[in-house]
Amino acid sequence: MTVDTIRPTRRGFLMGSGALSFALLASGAATILPAGAEAQPLPDGRVTAWVTITPDNRMTIMFGSAEMGQGVSTSLPMIVAEELDADWSTVASEQVSSDPEGVYGNPMAGGVLFAAGSSSVEGYFTYLRQAGAQARQILIQIAAAHWDVPAEEVTTHRSTVLHGPTGASMTYGEVAALPDPVWPSGEMPEAELKPRADWAIMGTDVERLDIPGKTTGAPVYSIDVELPDMVHAALLLPPVEGETPTLNSDAAARAVEGVVDVIVMDHAVAVLARSFPAALAGRDALDVGWTETSPFRMANSADELVALAEAADDMSADAVVWESRGSGPADFAAAGVVTGTYTTEHVYHAQMEPLNAVASVDADGMGAEIWLGTQSQTASILIAAAVLGTTPDRIRFHAMQMGGAFGRRTVFAREQMRDALLLSRASGRPVKVIWTREDDVKNGWLRPATVQRLDAVLDAEGYPTALRHRIASPSIFQFAMPDRWNPETRRDLLVMEGAESAEYAFGTFQAEHVLLPRQSRLSAWRGIGWAPNCFARECFLDELAGRAGTDPVSYRRRLLAGSPRALAVLDAAVEMSGFGTAPEGRAHGLAFAGYKKTLATGVAEVSVEDGQLRVHRFWAAIDPGMVVHPQAYRAQVEGGILFGLSSVLRERSTFTAGQIDQSNFYDYEPVRIADIPEIEVRFVESGEPPSGGGEIGVPMTAPAISNALRRLTGEGSTRLPFPAQQA
Amino acid sequence: MVNLNVNGRAVEVNAAPETPLLWALRDELKLKGTRYGCGAGMCGACTVHIDGQAAFACQMTIGDVGGSEITTIEGLSETGDHSVQQAWIAEQVPQCGYCQSGQIMRAAALLARNPRPSRQEIVDEMSANLCRCGTYPRIIRAIERAAQEG
Ligand code: FES
Ligand code: FES
Numbered sequence: 064m065t066v067d068t069i070r071p072t073r074r075g076f077l078m079g080s081g082a083l084s085f086a087l088l089a090s091g092a093a094t095i096l097p098a099g100a101e102a103q104p105l106p107d108g109r110v111t112a113w114v115t116i117t118p119d120n121r122m123t124i125m126f127g128s129a130e131m132g133q134g135v136s137t138s139l140p141m142i143v144a145e146e147l148d149a150d151w152s153t154v155a156s157e158q159v160s161s162d163p164e165g166v167y168g169n170p171m172a173g174g175v176l177f178a179a180g181s182s183s184v185e186g187y188f189t190y191l192r193q194a195g196a197q198a199r200q201i202l203i204q205i206a207a208a209h210w211d212v213p214a215e216e217v218t219t220h221r222s223t224v225l226h227g228p229t230g231a232s233m234t235y236g237e238v239a240a241l242p243d244p245v246w247p248s249g250e251m252p253e254a255e256l257k258p259r260a261d262w263a264i265m266g267t268d269v270e271r272l273d274i275p276g277k278t279t280g281a282p283v284y285s286i287d288v289e290l291p292d293m294v295h296a297a298l299l300l301p302p303v304e305g306e307t308p309t310l311n312s313d314a315a316a317r318a319v320e321g322v323v324d325v326i327v328m329d330h331a332v333a334v335l336a337r338s339f340p341a342a343l344a345g346r347d348a349l350d351v352g353w354t355e356t357s358p359f360r361m362a363n364s365a366d367e368l369v370a371l372a373e374a375a376d377d378m379s380a381d382a383v384v385w386e387s388r389g390s391g392p393a394d395f396a397a398a399g400v401v402t403g404t405y406t407t408e409h410v411y412h413a414q415m416e417p418l419n420a421v422a423s424v425d426a427d428g429m430g431a432e433i434w435l436g437t438q439s440q441t442a443s444i445l446i447a448a449a450v451l452g453t454t455p456d457r458i459r460f461h462a463m464q465m466g467g468a469f470g471r472r473t474v475f476a477r478e479q480m481r482d483a484l485l486l487s488r489a490s491g492r493p494v495k496v497i498w499t500r501e502d503d504v505k506n507g508w509l510r511p512a513t514v515q516r517l518d519a520v521l522d523a524e525g526y527p528t529a530l531r532h533r534i535a536s537p538s539i540f541q542f543a544m545p546d547r548w549n550p551e552t553r554r555d556l557l558v559m560e561g562a563e564s565a566e567y568a569f570g571t572f573q574a575e576h577v578l579l580p581r582q583s584r585l586s587a588w589r590g591i592g593w594a595p596n597c598f599a600r601e602c603f604l605d606e607l608a609g610r611a612g613t614d615p616v617s618y619r620r621r622l623l624a625g626s627p628r629a630l631a632v633l634d635a636a637v638e639m640s641g642f643g644t645a646p647e648g649r650a651h652g653l654a655f656a657g658y659k660k661t662l663a664t665g666v667a668e669v670s671v672e673d674g675q676l677r678v679h680r681f682w683a684a685i686d687p688g689m690v691v692h693p694q695a696y697r698a699q700v701e702g703g704i705l706f707g708l709s710s711v712l713r714e715r716s717t718f719t720a721g722q723i724d725q726s727n728f729y730d731y732e733p734v735r736i737a738d739i740p741e742i743e744v745r746f747v748e749s750g751e752p753p754s755g756g757g758e759i760g761v762p763m764t765a766p767a768i769s770n771a772l773r774r775l776t777g778e779g780s781t782r783l784p785f786p787a788q789q790a
Numbered sequence: 791m792v793n794l795n796v797n798g799r800a801v802e803v804n805a806a807p808e809t810p811l812l813w814a815l816r817d818e819l820k821l822k823g824t825r826y827g828c829g830a831g832m833c834g835a836c837t838v839h840i841d842g843q844a845a846f847a848c849q850m851t852i853g854d855v856g857g858s859e860i861t862t863i864e865g866l867s868e869t870g871d872h873s874v875q876q877a878w879i880a881e882q883v884p885q886c887g888y889c890q891s892g893q894i895m896r897a898a899a900l901l902a903r904n905p906r907p908s909r910q911e912i913v914d915e916m917s918a919n920l921c922r923c924g925t926y927p928r929i930i931r932a933i934e935r936a937a938q939e940g
Contacts, residue, residue, distance in 0.1 A: 132886030132923045270882060277887030278875040278894060280823015287822040295817075320806070337804070340813050415827050415835060415888040415922045428858060457800035465920050466825070466888030501830040694882055702885060702924030728832035736916045736926040 077128055112166050112196045113143055120222060120236025123155045127167040127176050128183040129438055130158060130273065131465035131472070132702075133757050134695035135183045137271045140693055145264045146195030146256060146402075147202075150222035151237070154274050160462040161444055163455070168441065175441035177472045180591065181658060181755020184691050188753050189253060194420040196251035202238050209233075209241055213492060226383040240446050259689055259750065268694040273464070285463040288434040290419040294323050294335040294485050297342035298496065299349055300506055302329060303357040304584060305722035307521045308332050315348035325349070326489050333486050339497060359721035362582035364409060364512065368482055371514035374577045375404065375535040380532065382575040383553045386563035389571030393529030395518040405515045405599035407783040410588055411507040411725070413733050416466020422447075422483035423493035430457030431487065433479050436465035439474040446477045450484045469706075470587040471508065474544060478506075505723045506732055509716050510588035511537050511558070511581070516600035520570075525611025526621065530569035532562050532600060537581035553578060561593030561762060564600060566626040566657065583718055589706050590761030593658050595783070601654035601766030602779055615770065617643060628654060628662050628686050628749045635684035635747045636664035649679060652771025652779075656762035660754035665704070665763030668740070669771040676785060678708060678740040678768055685744060685759060688751030696756040697744045703760015704742055709734040710783050711765045792852045796821070797865025807853030812836045814852045815862060822862035823891045827920070837892035838862050844918075863891035866898060867870030873940035874898045874932070881932040885923035892926035893919050897933050906937055 125142035140156040159167045159176060168174035168316030172188025199219055206224040207214035216647070218225050222235045257293040259266070276282050301308070313325040316334055326333045336346035353565050374380045378396075394400075404444075421434040430453060437443045440462045448455045465472060479496045487494040520529040539557040541548045555576060562574035588594070608618035616637055623629040633655055636642070645651045649670045656663055660672030669682040681704055690696050713732050717724045719788040725731040765783055780786065792803045796819060803809075803818045807873050812829070815838070817819045829833030829848045836847040838940050839861035851911060866872050882891045893916070900915045907915070921929070 132884075134885070203913065268882075270879065271884075273887065274879055274882055274884050276868065277884035277890050278892040279870040280821075282887050283822070284888065286826065287816075289817075289820070299831045338809075338813060338817055341807055356840060415825075415833065415886065415920065415924050417826065465886060467886045469922070497826075500833075698882065698885060698925070698928070701927055705924030705926065727830045728828050732832075733920060733922055734924075734926075735920065736929065737913050739926045742927055790812075 070130050073722070077132065087352045103767075110594045113191075114126045114147065114198045115606070116235050116371075117415065118236050118238035118240035120234045121154055121155065122153050122235065123147055123157050125157050125159050125167065127159050127162070127169055127187065129176070129440065129462055129465065130177040131436070131438065131468040132364065132427075133178075133699055134271055134692060135178065136273050137269065138188055138695055139191060139693040140272070141264050141269065142184070142191040143195035143198070145262060146192045147199045148219040148221065149264070151264050151269055153222055154272070156464055158464070161440055161441070161460045163207025168523045172649060173307060175439065177473075179470065179587070181661070181757040181759070183755070185660070185754045187754070188691075192256045193251045193253075196256055200251070202235055205238050205241055206233055209238075218442070234779050239276060245249070251325045264422070265691045266689070266693065269692070271695060279434075282464055284416050284466050285421055285436045285511055286466070286497060287420045287433045288463070288495065290423055293421070293493040293495055294337065294490065294497045295336050295342045295533055295630060296482070296494050297339065297346040297499070298482060298502070299332040299334075299346050299351055299358075303353075303355075305357040305360045306353040306355060309352040311352055313349055315350070316345040319345040319348055324490055328482070328485060331482065332365065334484065335490055337488065337496065339728065341498070347405045351437050357396070357721060359582070362721045363719055364582065364717040367579075367582045368406065368408070368512055370579060371512060371535040372406070373581055375514040375516040375533055380577050382577045384573060384575050385554065385559040386574040387572070389529070393520050393531070393571045395520065395529070395531055397520065401519045401521060401607065401610065403517045403599070403603040405602060405781045407513045407515075407595040408597060409512050409583065409711060410507040410714045411504060411509055411586060411716045411731055412469045412471035413728075413731065414465070414467030414469055414471055417426065417498045417503045418471070418479050418495040419494065419495065420479035420483040421487060421495045422487045424451065424484060424487040428488050429453040430459075431484055432459040432461070433484070434461040434463055436463045436468070436472055438468050443480060446600040447480060447484060450481050451488070454560045469589040470591070473587065473652070479732050490504045500728070501726050504725050504727060506584070506694070507716060507723060508543070508584040508586035511539060511585050513558070513595045515595065517599060517603040519603070519607060521611075525607060525613065526618075527569045527572035527607065530574075532555040532564065532574040532596070533577065534559065534575070534596065535577040535579060536560060537579050539587055543580050543587075545556065556592070556596055557587045559596070560591060561596035561657070562600075566655075566662070567622050568625050569622065577601065583723075587633040589703065590658070590758045591658065593758060593762040594707065594710070594765070597656035597762035598765045598769070598783060601656060601763075602769050602781065605770040605773060605779065607757070609773075614643070619655055623655065631747050631749065632662050632678070632684040632686050633664045635745055636666050636682055639684060639743060639745055640666035640680075642666055642667070650771050650775035652767045652769065652774055654766035654770060656766070658755065658758040658762060660677050660688065660751065661756065665767040667764070667767040667771045669768060669775060671776060672772040676712070676768075676772065681740045681742050681764070681767070683742070683744045683760065684747050685756070686749050687745045687754050687755045687756055687759070689748050693746065696746075699756040700760040701742050703758060704764050705734050705760075707761045708738065708740070708768070709769050711780075711785050712738060715784050715785055717727050791799060792856055794852060794856060794857065794860060797862060803852055805852060808851050810848055811838070811850045811855055811860070812847040815847060821862045821864050825888055825891055827889065833889070834892040834896060834919070835889050837895040837919060839895060839899055842899065842902060844896040850862050861895075863895055866895065872898060873936045876902065877932040877936035877939065880935060881928045883925050883928040883932050885925055889921045889923075890925075893921065893925075893929055897929070897936070901921045901933070901936060901940060905940065907933070911933075
């Protein structure tokens with residue numbers, strides 16, 4: 064038997080640490096040889112990268128990224144399975160917890176394990192198709208060798224290899240069980256991957272692999288992990304960021320039945336107990352003083368909003384240019400310039416699983432096993448190693464599925480893991496740290512407030528010849544990722560993205576960021592910068608259209624004329640909704656909003672009854688290039704629209720003297736089922752490579768609702784949340 | 791030590807009577823499908839059945855429910871084939887899944903009491919439970935499906 068050796072070219076696929084990386088596993092598994100190596104008998108060791116096939120013809124496909132509800136545990140394996148010509152009914156999937164050999168990382172996230180910014184399908188798309196195609200090629204080569212026929216004559220269909228001339232066939236499971244040697248397979252050129260028209264798995268509404276379990280209570284989140292001898296920790300956290308505790312007395316806490324220990328940390332006092340209720344009762348019984356010297360004792364959200372508004376208006380305030388197009392500076396001080404100012408308040412993530420972590424530190428204090436729901440396994444492992452002063456190889460990490468994340472569990476969430484590690488090391492036992500909902504609300508890392516000022520110089524017909532979008536806000540990036548913050552350029556994509564308004568032709572255009580010092584802890588929130596920034600722009604454009612005496616659709620059509628994709632989603636949303644034909648007493652409003660490469664237009668149908676805004680219907684037309692898993696993508700859009708609605712109706716974090724005023728869902732209440740509109744989502748595929756769906760529902764929603772309100776009542780909202788809701 | 795009837799079985803819980811039912815289920819009885827979301831009766835992640843009625847497990851103590859039949863998501867059906875669970879799969883409801891035990895338990899209690907609820911009755915009943923992922927449209931569809939097929 065001879066089979067041509069295809070030279071592996073990409074370390075990520077084939078050559079983990081110079082040994083075997085990509086493989087089909089069975090007892091008698093298939094493996095890959097380094098380029099140029101001799102074929103050799105199969106090792107019976109465990110070797111996997113993406114695909115494992117067992118003799119019963121079951122298949123497990125690994126996925127990087129992290130499952131937090133967005134469906135990557137299905138959509139990413141679909142990509143592999145497509146090129147592998149797998150029978151989808153045989154597929155299971157498994158999350159990757161760590162990646163020491165650098166095989167599983169998201170190419171769009173610098174090759175690390177990271178799930179944020181709707182980047183999973185977009186980032187992995189080509190990579191995973193190539194991985195699937197390689198696996199298929201390996202199966203073909205094994206089968207061809209076994210049958211002693213040319214590999215070019217072997218085809219595949221639904222987990223079966225076929226040889227037409229002889230009529231021979233085997234399931235993939237049978238192939239994987241062969242005791243034959245295996246030959247390497249090289250990188251698959253993109254051109255050889257299946258075109259859209261040939262997709263049999265991608266583009267279909269297969270059931271999500273994780274859903275049956277989620278109907279029986281079976282999923283294990285980190286909050287569910289139990290270990291022998293484990294204790295539960297409740298932390299008394301500083302009332303104001305950065306303050307340190309003085310323990311006056313822990314006698315009453317230690318007297319609580321079940322309390323095992325009280326540990327004073329730099330930034331908290333922890334009560335360890337045999338049950339979580341006992342830990343909470345112990346915490347309640349602590350007598351602790353705080354330094355009360357934090358500069359954030361001066362921080363008030365109301366004052367911050369005033370300062371942001373002043374900075375947005377003060378043209379002498381230093382501004383970082385984020386985007387600039389067109390022919391030089393325009394005169395925004397001239398007569399006839401139209402100005403609009405929009406305000407978005409702080410919001411909190413409210414993921415349903417409160418933040419928590421479980422850690423068990425080794426006896427030598429220099430290694431640990433960790434269970435954590437995180438949007439970045441890679442960053443978490445590095446942080447854990449730093450906490451213990453050890454090396455990453457000593458961290459045994461379990462990436463758990465998450466009960467929601469929405470930006471809260473990216474690199475920003477490390478406190479619980481750190482504390483679980485420190486407490487486990489101090490107590491010599493496994494520790495589970497749970498933040499109560501109150502801890503979670505009061506210690507939120509908020510999306511910052513923004514005040515956004517737009518100025519437009521208009522031509523005789525009322526269209527902008529120059530437009531400036533000026534955003535006053537503290538920097539998320541500087542706070543949350545200080546090691547990657549560039550103090551020279553001060554470009555904060557977490558605040559500013561979306562303000563570039565890339566599809567619009569505004570003549571001379573500038574987007575700029577006026578940075579103020581932060582007054583609270585900050586992080587990105589679903590929709591990232593796009594949500595507040597598209598809100599301001601799209602509300603402003605409706606104002607301009609109204610001034611021009613033009614309807615909002617044709618006004619935008621003219622400004623978007625250079626982007627066929629934008630026009631396509633705009634036209635589709637207009638058509639779906641019958642824009643402008645709302646029933647008596649209601650009105651339609653529209654917004655065009657992208658998220659990175661995904662484009663969308665939303666239409667809201669609203670009424671106001673007894674002063675209460677009601678969104679009855681919402682239509683969304685989305686161009687995600689191509690859709691890998693339509694029903695899951697649709698679910699993401701629905702969820703995003705409801706996030707946007709929530710930011711309109713009620714969501715607002717405030718703080719006084721450095722303390723967040725809200726406590727729980729009774730004073731920070733996301734939308735409930737009674738608030739929701741009928742939602743209709745339509746895909747308008749442009750055929751571009753797939754782009755993400757996690758955020759895209761958010762940015763269009765608030766401005767569409769505000770613009771509908773404006774058409775109904777003559778006045779939209781310039782604020783998020785809408786103040787009228789309090790009227 | 792408190793005696794409870796959980797999912798049709800008599801069990802002894804080695805905890806004080808004032809222990810919240812939620813934590814007794816999760817940490818003493820290892821029934822982790824009942825979730826902690828708020829501890830304040832505001833989210834419904836902890837919804838169980840007490841004598842067939844949906845109730846917040848975080849808002850009652852084990853001392854309160856000693857004489858009651860308690861059903862958790864693990865006891866709703868033997869094999870996960872309750873009509874509500876089937877409808878949940880058919881409509882592909884869950885996203886992160888964290889709220890879903892509670893949603894399913896509340897929906898099942900609603901349908902047991904009112905097999906053909908109107909849209910408004912569904913919304914009224916399910917307003918007790920939060921879903922941050924925004925699965926509400928599918929929850930409504932799934933309950934309507936279960937009502938039809940159940
Ligand atoms: S945990 Fe019981 S209602 Fe939220
Ligand atoms: S599915 Fe995530 S909170 Fe409901």
